[in-house]
Every structure is written in C-alpha cells, then in structure tokens.
Amino acid sequence: MEDILIECSPGISGDMLLGAFYDLGVPKKVIEQPLIDLGLNDRYSLDFQESKSCSIRGIKAKVENIECGSIKRDWRSIKELILNGDLEDKLQQIIYKVFESLAIAEGKVHGIKSEDVHFHEIGSMDSLVDIIGVCAALNYLNPKKVYCNEPMLGKGYVQTEHGKLSVPPPAVIELIRQKNIRVISSFESIEGELSTPTGIALLANFADSLQPPSKYSINSYGVGIGNLAFSFPNLVRVYKITSFVDPSINQQINPKCEEICVQEAWIDDQTPEDISNFLEKLRIEGAYDVSYQIINMKKNRIGFSIQVILPTEKKEYFRRLWFDYSKTIGVRERTQSRWILLRRRGECSTAFGNIKVKQTLKPDGSINIKPENDEVLRLQLEKNKSTDEIRKIINESSKHFKAFENWK
Helix, strand or coil: CCCCEEEEEEEEEEHHHHHEEEEEECCCHHHHHHHHHHHCCCCEEEEEEEEECCEEEEEEEEEEEECCCCCCCCCCHHHHHHHHHHCCHHHHHHHHHHHHHHHHHHHHHHHHHHHHHCHHHHHCHHHHHHHHHHHHHHHHHHCCCEECCCCCCCCEEEEECEEEEEECCCHHHHHHHCCCCCEECCCCEEEECCHHHHHHHHHHHHHCCCCCCCCCEEEEEEEEHHHHHHHCCEEEEEEEECCCCCCCCCCCCCEEEEEEEEEEECCCCHHHHHHHHHHHHHHCCCCCCCEEEEEEEEEHHHEECCCCCCCCHHHHHHHHHHHHHHHCCCCHHHEEEEECCCCCEEEEEEECEEEEEEEECCCCEEEEEEEEEHHHHHHHHHHHHHHHHHHHHHHHHHHEEEECCCCC
16 A cells, blocks of 8 residues: 655646646545435536646646536535435545534634534535545545655635735634644745645645655555646646665564654642543543653752653653643754564454453464453443453454454
8 A cells, every 4th residue: 555645846736736636646536435325416517737837847627617607615515415315424524524523613713613614615626626625536536645745835815705914814824723733934935825725635634754765665646737827837736755764673573663752851840630631531532541650840849751652753742732732941852763563453342242452462463352341341331240240241252353454
C-alpha cells in the first residue's frame, strides 16, 4: 500500500485537487459514481481538460452547473442528501466529515448553530462535485498515510455572495484554528486567494501529517491546474510515494520499530484537580500514553512529574497544550524509537456474546487475545463476577474472531 503526498504550490483548492487526482490516474467513473448514487448526475457536467500554468502542464477540472435556477443549500439539506444516498459506509463517513467541518466553521464565524448554517459558494454544484469527487478519489486510492506541506493563504479580497471578503475568508481562518493547521506566510504574501475553504477542509480531514516524510521515492504523480493567473505556476501536485525509515534500524515484520516523541515537565503550582483535567486533555488529544508521579521539588514543595508519549507529527501541537492548559514554563522533549508488536482490534463470540478484544502477534507467530478492559468491567457489573472469573470465561469460550482493522 502506497502513501499520498499532496504538494500545495503554493495553495490548495478543491478543483485543483480533483484535477490532480484525475491526472494521477483515478478514473472519471470513480469520481462521478458517488454523485450518481446521490442523484446529482443530471445537475452538472464535469470535464477534465489539458491545461498549462506558466508553461507547466496539468489537468483543469471544469464543472458546469446545469441545475434549474440557483439552488441554495444548507447543512441540513446536504446532511440529508449524504445520509440518505446510496453510498458505501466508508465513503459516506468521509464526505460527511468534510461537510460537517465546514458547517462547524461557518457556524462559528456567523455565531449560529452548525445545523442552521446556510452554505453559499460551498453549497453550489461545483463545490459539491469538487468535495465529493476528491473524497471518492482518496477512497479509491486507499493510501496508508496522507502527507501534505503547509499551504499559503494569500492576501487581498475575494468576491462572495456575502460581498467582498478579505483573504483568507473567515471560514478558512476558523478551519485552520480548529484543526491546528500550520500555514506559511510572509511580509510579501501573494495577492489573491491561494487556499479556498473547500481545499482547506479537505486537507484538514485527510492529512495525517503536515510534514512530508524525510525519505521517500516517487512512484507516480498528477498535476492539477488552478483558475487564477499568477507570475508563477498555480498548481497542486499529488504524488504516490513509498516512504522509508532509517535503514540503520533492522526492520522486521514483527515486532516493528517506530519513532515517537516524549515530552515531560515538573509542575508544583497547580492543584491535583487541575492536573487531573490536564492529563485527561492530553489523552483526548491523541497521546499514546500519559503518566505522572508525585515528587518533592524546591523549597520542599510537593509537585507532579508528568510524562507524555505521543506521535512525532503532533509534537508542536502538544507543546501548545502544555502552555495553554498547564502552568509549566518549560517542557523537555526528546525523540526516541520504540519496538512494538503488531496488533489489531476486533471481536470474538464468547459465552457472554460478542466481546471486543485486541489481538497481539508474538514474534514466534502465536497470537495472544486480550478482552478490552471496558468490556471486562461491563460484564463484571452485569454478571456480578470477579475480573479473574470474567477473563477466564472469555478466554475459555472465545472463538470466531472478526477483525475490525488490519495488523498495525
């Protein structure tokens, strides 16, 4: 399975992404099938045209609206369209997530509930085609991971149905804030809207990392051309890549080696309640593990030593969490390697019915099955048995494992 690298050069939009994925080899039928499944096939015309930007070739996605009149759509109607359409579950969830993030951002900007958001440009037929088409393309490619570089936003003004708005538009600013997206800016920012709300919403929901892998090979690529003319190529490139880890590490199928980040600090001026809330915030935001211990600090004050293990791509975000949600004035940080056994989640049929479990693959090929602790606690309360009794019955009666995910 390959990775995908999206190169914003310099910005990103839905139509440029759509053109790039088509140029990469995603069939037009794949892009249009969900639109047919949603009953939109007679409301637009989609054409992919060879084009150039500053002599660089690529594909321009052109959507012609052939709806009768100018249809205005709100989040309720789009949600109903998505949920009632004949889409496969995974694709439906992807499309829903992108539009939901836009609705939440627009609601925040206008000070209303997301349910009451009325889409203007985003609810138009060309934006629907761009967003749904890109979701279908990524679902079709099914990459292991999606990388993207930081986009630029531009400056100046853009004409919308709300009138003339400054660049970046409010919805873009809110998406960037909510999703903690890093962007590039300079005192000589380029005049024009470089990144659109649809482009940023797609990036925010698909990009696993806003930093390309340190080592990779390019297997193929596609180029999407934008509509604005600049003194430089206005394009987005999408690469199929194979990323590589440090060859000095002896890679094996199992166990596998991965890079992690460790952050830690000592805090002596917060209450136990505040520390407890902070630890829970770290867990919710995606820390692999969080631990703490009571320590004696200067002037014989009682403090907390807190350590967090997290994905390396989230280290900058977690630095902000330390300073926003705790009183520490410094955080120690280091990058380490860790060896982990392959594992996957699923469920087993047992004497208690279907139980959620986790499988671990040992180096010798044997598989260890462990019930999820939440399931054990639930059954302990329901059946009035001890933890040991519950685990014993599950282990003795487990059969017919059904995986929810691949080994990872």
